[in-house]
Amino acid sequence: MxxxxxxxxxxxxxxxxxxxxxxxxxxxxxxxxxxxxxxxxxxxxxxxxxxxxxxxxxxxxxxxxxxxxxxxxxxxxxxxxxxxxxxxxxxxxxxxxxxxxxxxxxxxxxxxxxxxxxxxxxxxxxxxxxxxxxxxxxxxxxxTQSLVYYNRTAFEKAGISEPPATWDELDDALAALKKAGYTPMQTAGDFQTGLQLQQLYHPALNQLRPEWQTAVSEEKVSVGELYEPAFERYADWIGEGYIAKSDVGLSPSQADGNFIAGKVGLYTNGSWFAATLNQAEDLPFEVGVFSPPAADGKSYPGPQGxxxxxxxxxxxxxxxxxxxxxxxxxxxxxxxxxxxxxxxxxxxxxxxxxxxxxxxxxxxxxxxxxxxxxAVGEGQGDIRLPVTGFNPKFTEVAQSLYTGAGPADAAKAIDQWVDENR
Known part of the structure; x- marks a missing residue:
């Protein structure tokens, strides 16, 4: 190996x-x-x-x-x-x-x-x-990778009093934002589709399986097994219209623009997005930032990617x-x-x-x-996956959920790729 x-x-x-x-x-x-x-x-x-x-x-x-x-x-x-x-x-x-x-x-x-x-x-x-x-x-x-930026005005209009700390609370927030007329969660194509899903899931995943990249390298667990719950929830969000299917055709800069224009409730991104927000003038809303939900039954916040x-x-x-x-x-x-x-x-x-x-x-x-x-994605130092090119492949698999693949299909596809490229 x-x-x-x-x-x-x-x-x-x-x-x-x-x-x-x-x-x-x-x-x-x-x-x-x-x-x-x-x-x-x-x-x-x-x-x-x-x-x-x-x-x-x-x-x-x-x-x-x-x-x-x-x-x-x-x-x-x-x-x-x-x-x-x-x-x-x-x-x-x-x-x-x-x-x-x-x-x-x-x-x-x-x-x-x-x-x-x-x-x-x-x-x-x-x-x-x-x-x-x-x-x-x-x-x-x-x-810092695992950040969720949110529109405080949208939250107020949707009746959301606090940023969600659990996955059920996040589901409820997305539903309320949609009902209030906002794009509940903004995403984009290119690298951002897979990156966002990883960013959202980092805290929970690392509570459930610390140093998961090493566990995959040692063949104690598979990537698909670890990420299938995230694929399931993400597919549900697409099905409910919380994420627009057409967003996978946007560039990351277009997605940035939608959030800055005040059309969006939630936008997952890294700390580098702060520079874009700081340069924007006369935002029509106040920006909030929170850490993604923790794993069920675990303390909040979780580890930060x-x-x-x-x-x-x-x-x-x-x-x-x-x-x-x-x-x-x-x-x-x-x-x-x-x-x-x-x-x-x-x-x-x-x-x-x-x-x-x-x-x-x-x-x-x-x-x-x-x-x-x-560690995020492929990992760093001694905490590493046994493959290269994981992030682009993960994005490809995440995008397949937009075109009819199910969560089990996505889990199987990422495992097959890891096995073939060890």
Missing amino acids: MSPHSKGRARGTALAAVVPLLLLAACSSGTASFDGEDGEIRMMVNLTDNLDQAYWEKLVAPFEEETGLKVRIEGPTGKSVAESFPQQLAAGTAPEVIQSIFPDEDTAPELVDLSGESWAKDTPMFDEYAMDGKHYAVGVGTQ ATMANPYMVRAGTGDEDGARQLVEYLVTDEKAVDAQLGSDGVFRKGADLEQSAVDAQIQSVLDDAPALV
Whole structure:
């Protein structure tokens, strides 16, 4: 059976295949290197419209002033950091610090294990991203996945006094919203169909079967067995008209627009959607945010699906490995540096105390109240499914419920795919 890290191995191998293996061996043995100038630390980051070169240079400026070290900000040489880092490792040109990606079995031997660093232990999701007991990645915060945004005006008109905390309460809320003339629950096509169903079910699923991805990898349970109750409820919602069948043909941006226009009661999305709401002007309603229902008989709220956000890794054997460690420590523990990175692209951190929008403050509350943060989708670190490409396949299966497949058919289809792709 494929180990929990087989996904990482397959992905890393594919990325590294474009470069000669002899060069990779040379890099691993230390015979090739491309360190920066003395006193300079190279850091590769994903540059975006809002997180541009100037943003990163401003972020590291206090560190440079305090330590006397120079940080050279570099964008990826390929399409992304994920593509560029394995290529640069093989060529012996990899930087000292790598931002935005996670280790896999190919890259882990080239990275510093931060397990012994006292400052790293309290960073977000430190243990959740461990690989074989080692910690190669530390993050600034999390992207919270399992959030339900709702229209407070719609709730008031529908006579709903509190956000639903159980699945029966959610069913009742959807019925009331439909009767009040709203689209009860907004969804879309593309990746969003399957993602939303996973986001909604994460808290309950992880109460019923903690670390379920590992259980699937160890063949103790099947994905279909775990998700069939969710497929059954979702199919009922489609049948009742709580989710419009035509919504599966919408783009996620169109779905965003419907919610912002005030036509929708409930909209499942991640913390990144807060940025869209914060930029919208003159919303015709007040936005609320809550955690999805807990499993029947379990306490509310349940564990929150989340991913480590703004992760950093340190390459081993660099010219200034100690300086690189200091830089990463600064980025993930310095209060001002952390605050500067929070809020961008939906990044939040448990216990953070900074000025926030009304929506951001509610997300912060959901995050702070969550009893645990748990692996999502294919998983992370040692908690992984034994397959790659799970999320696109799950979306395909979820969308089949719109076209006549039953819940048992969906469960069978996802199990067959997992079995064929282990």
